[in-house]
Amino acid sequence: MSEKRTEISALGEFGLIDHLNEKIVIRHSSTLKGIGDDAAVIDSGEHVKVVTTDLLLEGVHFDLSYAPLTHVGFKAVAVNVSDVAAMNAIPKQITVSIALSNRFSVEAVDALYAGINAAAEHYSVDVIGGDTTASRSGLVISVTAIGEAKKEQIVYRSGAKVNDIICVTGDLGGALVGLQVLEREKQVFLSNPDMKPELEKYQIVTARQLRPEARMDIIHELRELEVIPTSMMDISDGLASELFHICKASNVGVTIYEDKLPIDKQTFDTAVELGLDPITCVLNGGEDYELLFTIDQKDFHKLEKHPDIHFIGHVSKEEDGKYLVTKSGTAAQLKAQGWKHF
């Protein structure tokens, strides 16, 4: 065949997604928000529904040589709940589809579903449907989550305004560092199966990778404190990458401060041990599933004392660019790397 062949790598993951999205046509006025945020938003009378979906493949998104199936199930739900949280909505229902080969036993499937059901209970969501089918190769999990909020509560990526304060929850970089530890121990084990993986001193970071938490606690607290962020995302691809998304959607710039970035001690120490720059892990490590949001300055006093919300910088004009102010006081241009699967 003489047909043109363009490699996907020529566009990259985000390039491919943009390329495909260009052709999408929206026909229904009830589709308030289609592609382009953490979740889609559908009008539904007094409330709106938010819808988000994730497709997880063995060997790409998880490695069963170190990820217990129960954790894989929990995480598959949590990452979707996190996207609902990022819209400032409350998750209500999920569908779960799985494809698996006969390599998996009923007991293995039960372990997977134990995690799915534990997450459903933890986040109070109903498993309302799904599809169970055969796979010729690895395990495939597809979860769709549906959440609910009042229309005026929904927070998009596009609402950040100049002088807003940039907030992140929890600490960052742990999931990436945890992944590096797990990969290292896997290689050690593969080269010498008698070696037992030493994971005890890495419990925090490996848990961040294997069993992340969606920050629904923060969403409920923001409601109690009557704070509606001006923009919000969850941090799945890395802080820098997510800041770029908010800047693009909101037509703003950002300045963040290295000494304000939250990093856990075990994450820091392990990053150093692995020869990684801790700040790079914080900026570009994915899968932390913490929340990144911006608030109006008038709301600052309501969150000021919150032990798990960190104020890392402020929103600036678009033409002022995107900067990281280092501990030495130098302003360095932020770079978004994100995660590349292709």
Place this chain on the structure above:
Amino acid sequence: MSEKRTEISALGEFGLIDHLNEKIVIRHSSTLKGIGDDAAVIDSGEHVKVVTTDLLLEGVHFDLSYAPLTHVGFKAVAVNVSDVAAMNAIPKQITVSIALSNRFSVEAVDALYAGINAAAEHYSVDVIGGDTTASRSGLVISVTAIGEAKKEQIVYRSGAKVNDIICVTGDLGGALVGLQVLEREKQVFLSNPDMKPELEKYQIVTARQLRPEARMDIIHELRELEVIPTSMMDISDGLASELFHICKASNVGVTIYEDKLPIDKQTFDTAVELGLDPITCVLNGGEDYELLFTIDQKDFHKLEKHPDIHFIGHVSKEEDGKYLVTKSGTAAQLKAQGWKHF
């Protein structure tokens, strides 16, 4: 490890699904119907939302050696629209997730999306989200469809009543016969690549397999005629298997008549040519995506003259069993085989 290992094949596909569903807990009153019908139903004010999802894997659900990617994309949407139709609802939004390896070019992905977008236009649904990711092996497509209806319009599998008339749309067995033709021509091609597949005389049946239509036309017509079926399903696993589902959900029996079963001439002739019993194809052939529904006798006159709705039998008491009356007048017990992927 001395852990117990139960093979999935010991439970079978439906057994595994039942086993997993036993542990599902429903927490929200807005979840009107969870697992167990063509789609889930969520309360949403005046209207309800129906939600359905399908996971399709290359090598299991489609074979790219004869299925053009455009058709694969169209079909992935159509099968979900068909599930929404089977609830007597109107599809409004879909999410589409794909996983693909670098074996696929941008042009190939474009062909897939051309089919997805053509189906979105054809069925008037908005593509509102999704996930695009890498795969280590074949193409994976996960579609979730969301539809809408008034609560009183929703038709479950569970509403069939004794003496209701059993209806099917279109004709049956074509998709299975089409699959057999495509598989035969593939084997011919594999054993001699110089042979060109002879598919012209099989256009109807191969189209039934490669590019099925969801019967939204019937759903709209039923509304115009003010007929609300008492129960409804789409025929994805085969007529006999779907009748078993309705009997189980409605606590009824059925009697259907061989001479009333709709079969297209090309399907009949090709089945005979392939050495298959045409009636077996009609009863157990999957993927036709026609509608199976029951109506109250009072509604019969409204549909009597419809050229594409066939009246194949009636609902009986549960204790009367499930029977097929053959052309010779013998009543034979119906067997549900369905499709087995495991």
